[in-house]
Each structure stands twice: as C-alpha cells, then as structure tokens.
Amino acid sequence: MIFQRSIKTKVSAVGVGLHSGKKVRIALNPAKENSGIIFKRIDLKVPIEIKVEAEAIKETRLSSTIGNGKFKISTVEHLMSALSASGIDNILIEVDGSEIPIMDGSSISFIYLIKSAVVYEQSEIKKFAVIKDVIQVKDGEKFARFEPYKGFLVDFTIDFPHPAFKEENSRVEIDFFKDSYVNDISRARTFGFMQEVEYLRSNGLARGGSLDNAIVLDEYKIINDEGLRYSDEFVRHKILDAIGDLYMIGMPIIGKFTAYKSGHELNNKLLRLMLEQKNKWTIEHLDLHNEKTAILASDYLKEKTGRENIDLEVT
C-alpha cells in the first residue's frame, strides 16, 4: 500500500509577499494522519485556520487566494504545487501575514524546505482521485479538461501574442508518474508584463515583485539579464501553477489534465465541477502487491522518492 505522508520536523522560511511587499514568515509543521493540508494565520489576535479544499478558493484573479470569512491567504499555489510534488497529505502551514512569500517566483525553495523537514510515511493509507470519465470546463476558446489515464499526464498550451513567446515553446506534456517535477517544473518562475506590473503597482499590488522573483517582459523582450531557466519556462510555470491549483482537491489525481490557455480561475472551476460530478471519478488506493495498481504504485513512488538529480542549493 502507499501510505499518507507528512514531515518529521518543523521548518520555517522568510520571504517577501508579492503583492504586499512585506516580509512574511511561514512555518511548516508535522500533522497527523487524515488531517489534510491546513493553513493558519498566526498574525491575528485569534489565529484562524483554513483547510485546503476546492471550495476554500475565494479569488483567482492574480493568484489563488484561500479564505475563511473575512480572512485570506494569497499566493498559495506555488507552495501547494511543491506539496503535491512532494506527496504531502498532512501538514500545518503557519503564516504571519496574508500572503505566502513569493521566494524566487518558482517552487524550488519550497521543495527544498519540505525536503529539509524530512518527509515520512504515516500509518494511514493514501487516497488518490481516479478520473473515470471526461470532465471539462470552457471559457470562450480556453478550456481545462480531465480524462482517464494511467498516470498523471499534464498537457498544457499557452498562447501569448508577444515576440518573446515562441510557438515551439508554447506546449508541454509531462507525465508526473514518469517524469521529474523537480527537474522539469520546479524552477520555472512566474512571469509578468511591464505594463501590467505598472498598473498593478498603481493599485497597490505587486509591491514585492522584482526581477528577483519574476520574469518581466517589456513590449519586445525579456528584461531579466539572466534570461530563461528553460526555453519554455512560461508554459512550465503554468504547469507549476496548475499542479498547485489542482492539489486543492487534497489528493493526487490519476488522469490526464489538458489545458488550453487555462489559469487559476478555470483550474478551480474544473475542480468544482469535478466535485459536482461525483460519478466521473472514484477515490482509490495504490498497492504494490495488487496486480491492477502495481505499476502505477511503483511509478508514483519512484517519482516521489527522487528521480531528480539537480543541485537543490537555492541561490
């Protein structure tokens, strides 16, 4: 059987909030079996907890924001993406502000932080959401879709009318039961357009945004001196975001996810539709000793126990 995972020790990190520009500290804490992923605002007089679930998403305009009543935590998607990639089921994340720090704009720092806390297997069996039928949402030409597949295949296409976006770099397909998230996705940074950044700043947002935590484009080109980390870094970052958005369901998905120009909003709509269409997916377990699930179970474990070979030092 594949069991649930948490971390052994408490670890913390400090960074800047992308929108507030303020310093924020997060602390990852171990959590017991079946408790799920819980965010906790500890800067409030009475701390509040927000449990991760598709319905906890309150805003999706610039990032994924979760909320409980009037209290919110923004930009959870990159940390959620790293938790998904690390196979974490149960964890308590304390944050002393209304935003998860942006770090370098990718999820590599969170991957490193989770690793340093030592991931371990717990005593309860892990749940997987297995897609049995097509589930799809559309918004004009944009769409996001689940369909049955033995693995977790992500096929993402972006289309930006901008000279820095080359057509050959607009689509990536990755099977997370076979390929390495850490190698192929975790270092892809968020990106933004100069004009957009100016507009956001004039509205009191993106105050913490800089060339240290985002790829920034002017009308013609990328303005970061160091250029891109992957030739198709933009679409890889959209995959990083989608992995985080989809993990709001609280368990890994077994199926194919196809997205065309999708983003936080459409990804979340797809999850909500999935919750409505309960006849189109089932919750299952993976067992190395069961003929039906042995290959999937072994692929999943191999990916989670490190096919990556990159240097995890974060500069």
Ligand SMILES: [Zn+2]
């Ligand atoms: Zn992102």
